[in-house]
Structure formats: structure tokens, C-alpha cells
Amino acid sequence: MTLQFRCSGLEVPENVRTQLGDDDVAKRLVAEDATLWGPEAESEASVRLGWLDLPATSRALVSGLAELRAELAGEGLDRVVLCGMGGSSLAPEVICRTAGVPLVVLDTTDPGQVAGAMSDLDRTVVVVSSESGGTIETESHRRAFVAAFTEVGLDEKEVGRRFVVVTDPGSPLADTAAAMGARAVFLADPNVGGRYSALSAFGLVPAALAGVDVGALLDEAADLAEHLTEPGNPALELGVALGAGFRTGRDKVALGAGSGPRTEGFGDWAEQLIAESTGKGGRGLLPVVLESVDAPGSTAPDALLAVVDGDPVAGRPSVGVTGPLGAQFLGWEFATAVAGRVLGINPFEQPNVTASEENTARILESGLPDERPLATIGAVELCASGGVLDGVDLSASDGLRLALDALLAAVPPRGYLAVMAYLDRVADARAGELRAAVARRTEHAVTFGWGPRFLHSTGQYHEGGPQVGVFLQLTGAVPEDLPVPDRPYSFGVLQAAQAAGYRQALADRQRPLLHLHLTDRSAGIAQVLDTLG
Numbered sequence: 422m423t424l425q426f427r428c429s430g431l432e433v434p435e436n437v438r439t440q441l442g443d444d445d446v447a448k449r450l451v452a453e454d455a456t457l458w459g460p461e462a463e464s465e466a467s468v469r470l471g472w473l474d475l476p477a478t479s480r481a482l483v484s485g486l487a488e489l490r491a492e493l494a495g496e497g498l499d500r501v502v503l504c505g506m507g508g509s510s511l512a513p514e515v516i517c518r519t520a521g522v523p524l525v526v527l528d529t530t531d532p533g534q535v536a537g538a539m540s541d542l543d544r545t546v547v548v549v550s551s552e553s554g555g556t557i558e559t560e561s562h563r564r565a566f567v568a569a570f571t572e573v574g575l576d577e578k579e580v581g582r583r584f585v586v587v588t589d590p591g592s593p594l595a596d597t598a599a600a601m602g603a604r605a606v607f608l609a610d611p612n613v614g615g616r617y618s619a620l621s622a623f624g625l626v627p628a629a630l631a632g633v634d635v636g637a638l639l640d641e642a643a644d645l646a647e648h649l650t651e652p653g654n655p656a657l658e659l660g661v662a663l664g665a666g667f668r669t670g671r672d673k674v675a676l677g678a679g680s681g682p683r684t685e686g687f688g689d690w691a692e693q694l695i696a697e698s699t700g701k702g703g704r705g706l707l708p709v710v711l712e713s714v715d716a717p718g719s720t721a722p723d724a725l726l727a728v729v730d731g732d733p734v735a736g737r738p739s740v741g742v743t744g745p746l747g748a749q750f751l752g753w754e755f756a757t758a759v760a761g762r763v764l765g766i767n768p769f770e771q772p773n774v775t776a777s778e779e780n781t782a783r784i785l786e787s788g789l790p791d792e793r794p795l796a797t798i799g800a801v802e803l804c805a806s807g808g809v810l811d812g813v814d815l816s817a818s819d820g821l822r823l824a825l826d827a828l829l830a831a832v833p834p835r836g837y838l839a840v841m842a843y844l845d846r847v848a849d850a851r852a853g854e855l856r857a858a859v860a861r862r863t864e865h866a867v868t869f870g871w872g873p874r875f876l877h878s879t880g881q882y883h884e885g886g887p888q889v890g891v892f893l894q895l896t897g898a899v900p901e902d903l904p905v906p907d908r909p910y911s912f913g914v915l916q917a918a919q920a921a922g923y924r925q926a927l928a929d930r931q932r933p934l935l936h937l938h939l940t941d942r943s944a945g946i947a948q949v950l951d952t953l954g
């Protein structure tokens with residue numbers, strides 16, 4: 422079998438097996454039994470289990486994609502930019518990184534990062550991927566690329582030929598694609614939700630156009646699919662382990678890459694799958710993407726360590742999942758659906774993601790809030806809500822350290838701290854070091870996400886999961902803004918409105934938040950890292 426699962430030091434309570442019908446769940450899931458998650462989930466589950474068929478049904482895409490890639494290459498279009506959020510870009514990014522194939526992924530509203538993706542237009546084809554066809558980030562990217570191609574002298578027809586669209590049938594994006602004369606439109610299976618779409622057109626189209634052998638990926642998944650009804654199969658056992666972790670107080674899943682290494686960046690994909698699927702109704706599994714298997718946070722008492730492409734760590738409650746990427750995708754999807762049954766949630770809905778989106782829309786309508794910083798220290802302006810800085814002397818010479826200490830002190834037992842950086846993940850990449858720097862200072866779980874990308878990943882967990890999170894938000898000065906064509910806002914304003922909308926959503930739930938605005942990005946990041954020591 423292509424996927425291997427090993428477990429160490431984790432006790433599986435008897436009632437977890439009983440709840441899964443002594444493994445009967447595997448057969449029922451393969452048979453796409455929509456009643457597995459209870460009566461309330463049934464109607465949604467009945468239109469969300471198509472991912473189980475993808476290793477076979479997606480096969481029909483492979484030859485056409487190879488032809489399309491050859492056609493593009495014949496016209497000198499060999500640079501692929503993918504515009505898409507969450508499930509519409511995370512899988513292709515992992516697929517391409519694992520295969521060592523270049524793909525530019527645009528899942529941000531940061532003006533600098535968006536502008537950076539608009540280089541080499543003479544050899545660029547843009548894949549616009551959105552299941553709903555209504556995601557504001559993706560539509561803004563599409564508009565910006567239409568304007569950029571037009572500006573370099575392409576006529577309307579030539580501009581359309583630079584776009585490939587992946588969307589659900591009947592979405593507004595399907596209409597737009599037709600109207601703009603997109604070179605190709607792939608209508609995906611609507612019975613597959615975003616985070617389960619790795620092996621659908623959403624995962625395969627950008628990866629194949631960038632040069633990955635996606636047929637091999639489907640073979641790897643198909644090989645596992647044959648075994649999914651077997652008792653003790655690796656995907657089932659991974660689901661049992663995730664459920665057992667939850668039941669035994671390990672409701673954080675610390676994801677680290679083993680020494681395999683057969684996949685690259687898999688944790689970011691699994692993060693969305695686990696967080697958005699399970700974080701609801703006041704419970705959930707919080708994925709914590711680690712920099713390495715022994716990074717700070719890997720030994721947390723409330724975490725199950727999950728080693729991707731490696732063995733579990735002896736003496737620690739941990740699992741190891743090894744196998745090729747196609748099998749990893751299907752295996753983790755299966756496991757998450759199984760764990761959803763143990764948790765008693767509907768793994769196919771994302772009921773809370775709209776709150777901050779609505780706030781963003783309101784702010785775009787009414788204008789950005791006029792927030793005065795409580796203090797400015799070096800390149801960092803400090804704001805807070807949820808009582809974080811009450812009684813903290815920000816005029817002290819070490820005011821920033823005191824503020825960060827106060828935030829760390831606000832994490833409740835079994836809680837977590839989420840770092841959310843609304844910055845450029847290319848130019849401000851150093852901000853990614855903040856997770857480990859914060860995690861070294863606390864025994865609690867610390868996550869890191871780029872905004873607004875995390876809104877389509879851990880955002881659901883933050884809002885719908887247990888209310889034990891505290892939040893560190895970073896925003897940065899925008900030296901050069903970029904308009905969103907035919908919209909009354911720019912990328913910079915959209916990014917600021919998204920950050921403000923999220924602050925509002927957290928304040929509405931009285932969650933502690935420290936907001937650091939960096940007046941100079943690189944100096945500010947360095948200052949915060951220095952302060953954390």
C-alpha cells in the first residue's frame with residue numbers, strides 16, 4: 422500500500438472505536454453514506470462526498486491538460502500564476518513545490534506581493550480558481566491582471582487568451598470567463614468542497630499547466646483508494662488517532678515534516694483541511710504547522726505530534742504518515758472526515774467564515790476605522806482590545822516587551838496564540854520566524870498565518886472553535902499601493918479593511934488582541950523578533 426501509518430504512545434479509548442462502528446465507518450464512507458455525521462449534517466454531506474471518486478473521475482482531465490500545456494508552451498507562455506484562496510490554491514502549491522516545478526501563487530491582497538506577481542507578462546498565463554466565483558481576493562487579482570495585460574498592449578481577445586478559469590458550474594466566474602473569452606474553462610465537480618478538492622480540477626489544472634505529471638498523482642491516490650474499506654487501513658487509523666487525540670485532551674495537531682521528504686509544504690494544506698473541517702460548534706482540532714519535528718510546540722501536553730513523511734517520535738504521543746503526495750491528500754481527507762464523526766461535527770460546512778468578510782464589506786463601504794495607537798515604539802504602533810494592555814506601562818523603555826508579555830499571559834489553560842501577519846509573504850518572509858520566537862516563550866500552542874490567507878484556513882477554527890485563542894495581528898505600511906480596477910478601493914485598502922474586519926470579529930467575541938502596525942516593515946519585524954529574544 423502506498424500510504425503507511427504508524428502511531429506511538431497514543432491510547433485509543435474504546436468508545437472511539439465503538440463510535441466508528443468498529444471500523445464500519447470506513448465502508449460507509451467509501452459508499453458515500455451521508456448519514457455518518459448525524460441528521461443535521463446529512464443534506465450538506467450528501468453533496469460533498471464527491472472527493473472520494475476523484476482518483477478515478479479526474480483521470481479524464483489528464484490528456485487535455487497535457488495538450489493545453491503544449492499549446493501554451495508553443496506560444497511561449499511558460500510562466501503560470503495561480504490566483505485563488507484556500508482550497509483553490511493550497512493543494513497546487515504543495516503539488517508544485519513537491520515536484521520542484523515553479524508556480525506563482527497569489528493568495529494575498531498585499532499590494533507589494535500582488536505587484537511582484539505581475540512580472541514577465543510576455544510569458545505569463547493566469548489561472549483564476551474559485552469554486553464560488555465570488556471570492557473578493559481572487560476577483561481582485563483577475564481584474565488587476567486584465568488591466569496589466571491591457572497596459573502592455575494586448576487587445577481584448579489576446580487578454581482573454583491569457584486566462585484559464587477553474588470554477589463550479591453556474592458560478593459568476595463561469596459567466597465572466599465566457600464574457601472575457603478565457604482560453605479554457607474547467608467546470609469542477611460541484612459535489613466537492615474547497616478543502617477536499619486537491620485531486621479535482623482545482624488541484625490538477627494549475628499543477629499540470631506548470632509542468633507536473635498529475636496522472637502519477639492520481640495513480641498514487643487510486644492505489645490507496647482500493648484499500649479504504651479495509652479495517653486498519655492507514656487513512657482510517659489516522660482518523661482514529663486524530664479522534665483519539667481529541668478525546669484524550671490532545672486537541673492540537675502539531676504538524677512537522679519528517680526526514681522523508683516526499684512532500685513540500687504539506688502542513689499548510691493539511692492546516693486548512695483540519696481547521697476548517699473541525700473547528701466549529703465550540704470544538705475542533707487546531708493544526709499547528711511546525712518548522713520541524715522538534716520545533717517549539719512539538720512537545721506541548723495538549724498536542725498530538727503528526728509527522729508527515731516520517732516515523733512517530735518514540736516516547737511521545739505521535740503519528741507518522743509516509744507515502745507519496747496523491748495518497749497523502751486522499752488519506753488525510755479520509756482521516757479528517759472520520760475524525761469529524763468522533764468530534765460530532767459536520768466536516769463539510771464552514772459556518773463562521775462570513776463574520777469577518779461581512780465586516781470587511783462594511784468597512785469598504787464606510788471607510789477604514791480611525792484607530793489611534795496607544796503608543797509608538799520604534800517602528801511599531803501598538804493597539805489592543807479585549808483588555809490585553811490594561812495596566813501595562815507602554816511608556817516604559819521596554820514597553821513592547823511588556824505588551825507581548827501581557828498578551829502571552831492572557832492565553833488561558835489549553836488555549837493558543839495565533840500570529841496573523843497581513844504582510845507580503847515573499848518580501849516580508851522573515852515575519853514567518855515569529856511563530857517559533859513566540860512559541861519559545863510559552864507552553865501554549867502558537868500558530869502563524871499570513872493574512873488574508875489564513876481567513877480561508879484557520880479562520881473558521883478561530884471563530885467557530887473553542888474560544889480560547891489570543892491573537893497577535895501584524896499589519897504594515899504600504900509604500901506603494903495598487904488599484905483594484907473598476908473598484909472604489911485599492912489592494913492596500915482592501916488588505917487594511919480585511920485586517921480591521923478581523924479585529925472587529927475578534928472584539929465582538931471579546932478575544933484578547935494585540936495589534937502591531939509596522940511603520941517600516943523590515944525594521945518592525947526585526948524589532949519584534951529582537952524583543953521576543
Ligand SMILES: O=P(O)(O)OC[C@H]1O[C@](O)(CO)[C@@H](O)[C@@H]1O
Binds near residue numbers: 506551616697876
Ligand atoms: O474557491 P472559493 O469559492 O474562492 O473559496 C476559497 C476558500 O474560501 C472558503 O470558502 C472559505 O474560507 C474556503 O472553504 C475555500 O477554500
